[in-house]
Amino acid sequence: MNFELTREFIDNLRMLIEANDERQVTELLQELHAADIAEIMDALSMEEAKYVYLMLDGEKASDVLIEIPEDDRKRFLNALPPEYIARQFIEFMDSDDAADILGELDEDVKKSVLNEIGDVEIAGDIADLLEYEEDTAGGIMAKELVAVNENWTVATCLKEIGRQSEDVDDIYYVYVVDDDNKLKGVLSLKKLILNSTNTQIKHIYNPDVKWVNTDTPQEEVAQMMEKYDLVAIPVVDDIGRLKGRITFDDVMDVMREEAERDYNMVSGITGDIEVGDKVWPLTRARVPWLMVGLFGGIMGSRVIGAHEEALSHLPATAFFIPLIAAMAGNIGVQSSSIVVQTLASGVRDFATPWQKLLKQLAVAFLTGGIFASLIFAYNFFFSDSMSLTYAVSLSLFIVMTLASVFGSLIPLALHRLKIDPAVATGPFITTMNDILGLTIYLFISQMFMNLM
């Protein structure tokens, strides 16, 4: 029952499309999961993908629509009449998917689609969801959930679940609310099954429920669900009324998204990119951070240019330029990455700011000391110039210490200022430390040259 996409499958499908064999194409796709169909469409040409998509029935078509890349979806939907979007796609979707997709459309198209939705309750739910910030609990939650009143019995409850569950694919938990729809607790389906039908809900529900507020950032939602192993978490408003729920699959998407964003940042890539993408998007994703590198390189050439005299006096000074730059860059990236990753995992450090700084300084001194000693030993045996030997070691020590401390403190400071600390990783920190390293190295070399 597991499907694996192979090149043979794609080649075969292509042949059937070319032969315009609608019956066989439909048959081939019938049993497949929407995620598989989206993957297949991604491997096909635009024309072929369109052909495949038009073979799908309403519900499958809207499931697939959620899975395809945002750009393709936007282009496709903006070419369709609002009425068609509402009736053929949106009405089949869960409220969170519907809101995500409507949120991608142009403002006027979005409004028209909302007005074309037949069921006012559905339209209202989607309109409500569109109000929340995209990366908050409100922005990723769905309206579909099963809620029961604390005063009901198990029997009423089971009947209500039968009614409500038409819209809810997976129930996981039943949420217990009071007459004002305020969240009181949670009830597992297991408990519902194992209790007699005339038991009152208020006697069996668990009041120790974890919840998030509609404006809790999505990273915090993910950290919380991960920490407590929750399959779903209820979302409440400021006065505790139950507004929606977030399920584990939404949170997996958030985790993947966050991990990719941080990874892209540290490796200097802009935007969401894959090996399979076309030449221009692949190139475009690289240009911005390389531009930072180019700018840094030009700055570096100016710094060296300012010390041309020293260089012609002792050309061996140039030998260690790449070493200083590389070590400064590497240790800076390490430091900032440790901070970014700790912040992302939600683990907190209860040390005072001074303790933190002191520890980072200790790590920096120790690391700088190790490598300054190593390069001193190397130069002591292999270099002709004692002044260069001293200059390289001392510079490496200072540069590594500074780069390490900056690398730790800058992301911490950004986090304080509510700016994503991940921007201070990768090419940004490398470039900054390259220039800093060069400046210090050449200054110290000149000093030793004058001294000795």
Next chain:
Amino acid sequence: MNFELTREFIDNLRMLIEANDERQVTELLQELHAADIAEIMDALSMEEAKYVYLMLDGEKASDVLIEIPEDDRKRFLNALPPEYIARQFIEFMDSDDAADILGELDEDVKKSVLNEIGDVEIAGDIADLLEYEEDTAGGIMAKELVAVNENWTVATCLKEIGRQSEDVDDIYYVYVVDDDNKLKGVLSLKKLILNSTNTQIKHIYNPDVKWVNTDTPQEEVAQMMEKYDLVAIPVVDDIGRLKGRITFDDVMDVMREEAERDYNMVSGITGDIEVGDKVWPLTRARVPWLMVGLFGGIMGSRVIGAHEEALSHLPATAFFIPLIAAMAGNIGVQSSSIVVQTLASGVRDFATPWQKLLKQLAVAFLTGGIFASLIFAYNFFFSDSMSLTYAVSLSLFIVMTLASVFGSLIPLALHRLKIDPAVATGPFITTMNDILGLTIYLFISQMFMNLM
């Protein structure tokens, strides 16, 4: 009901511990989730953490044991008698957690503990799990699940669930098996609730169930559950018998683990490290990759040293050494990161190897061309030497092209050879490209100097 760990809470707890106020400490901890208690213990000193831990009752103590860092747990358990470990901790745990923790112990301790477990069935389950490779589906699955026979009715099923569910915290799905325990399909609790009690299971279960094999790599399990939004997936052996199940929380751990490993690799950190760790672990995590950088820097100094004559002839050649090295390093990291991330997400590219190479070449040419032109324009206006202007541009073009192509192909080749492609990111690729870049740049500069 949400708990947030604050410095005030820690300070207050510390005071109570100091005053040896057992009653209040117990009261403070009573309502807390095991994950919170582990977090609290992490913020305390070793002695204080021990004090807190000894206040916990058997079941809570074993829940907390699962949450604390591996090193602490190992040190703690290896000091206890096997009988105590078996009776106080292991017997309270799910089979997957028990197997993970036993797997960390020394071989002889492990065997003694297994033999001390009172219930032979539990001991057998754990021993079975210990047979599987750690990073496969078998290694992360749990034995606890609810399975029903296809020939039963809903009523028998509900009774059986009541019996089996004592051991299973969250049911999610009921798995349907035949008389040989071979997996036939899946049944949601919702369907069970909504059907009449005399319906036969074989008429209502869903045969379209996704499953994994015991030796499926854990990354693939994660990709699959994420793709199909599965809250749990059954694990079968080679002839299709149901062996266990993996739940979403195990997979979230795998995702976090993989993301951290890849992130550490690209930023040059060894091991699992956090800002809150002590000075020596923080330093040790940095040394290995900095060593690679130091070695690369020394190699670089040798390459430049070999061209000392050219440098003294035109010292301005040295100005652009950092630029060439930085651009080569950055574009190499970008290329390898895109490949590593695509591989990690499980998205496949169905292009032939030649198409892939051709595309990477096109991206490399385009990117190299853009930056070679930019630096040409800069040097044309600001540099005195035409030969240097040509040499820098041409070198940058060649170096960026090569670095980009290598950066893409090396991780792909490693993946083919079943080696983790992430080792070819970060300092490794940067260092290699630094040296390559320097060699090419100095060779070309010399060539132009001789020509012009």
